[in-house]
Amino acid sequence: MQGDQASIVAGAINFVKELEQLLQSLEAQKRRRAQLTSTPPFAGFFTFPQYSAGAGAGTADGSGDAESRRGARPGVADVEVAVAESHASVKVLAPRRPRQLVRMVVAMQCLGLTVLHLNATATADQLVFYSFSLRMEDECRLSTVDEIAAAVHQMVAEVHAGGPC
Structure with a gap:
């Protein structure tokens, strides 16, 4: 017992x-x-994005990611552009959509931006991070980081909305 x-x-x-x-x-x-x-994925890759999907939105404690979002306009994706002479570096974090990358490359070519190098990394939560190295051709009418960022943001927004191919 x-x-x-x-x-x-x-x-x-x-x-x-x-x-x-x-x-x-x-x-x-x-x-x-x-x-x-x-901490959003790839948050460390953006220093001063021109557009941010998280702009104005805070984290659970209300603090937001102020360092990486400072001055960013709200949008459907995080977009950051840097320009040096006739070259541009473009970073995009967006929801993954069918044919998104192909449509963006074609649209960039139509704007006079030649893709020299690109990286694409998908995340498990249906996001994709694109990093483009672009050459601004003579016929390119975009000359500032804000103009390029606005054009890239518009491309992503059209793909996101399911616009014409």
């Missing part, structure tokens, strides 16, 4: 220890999820 009680108590102690480990694991997962949702 005494042995049965001891094994029951030992079993209960082991069960409580397992519950404590499970609780710690769940708390760690909760912290990881909170960090992931408060």
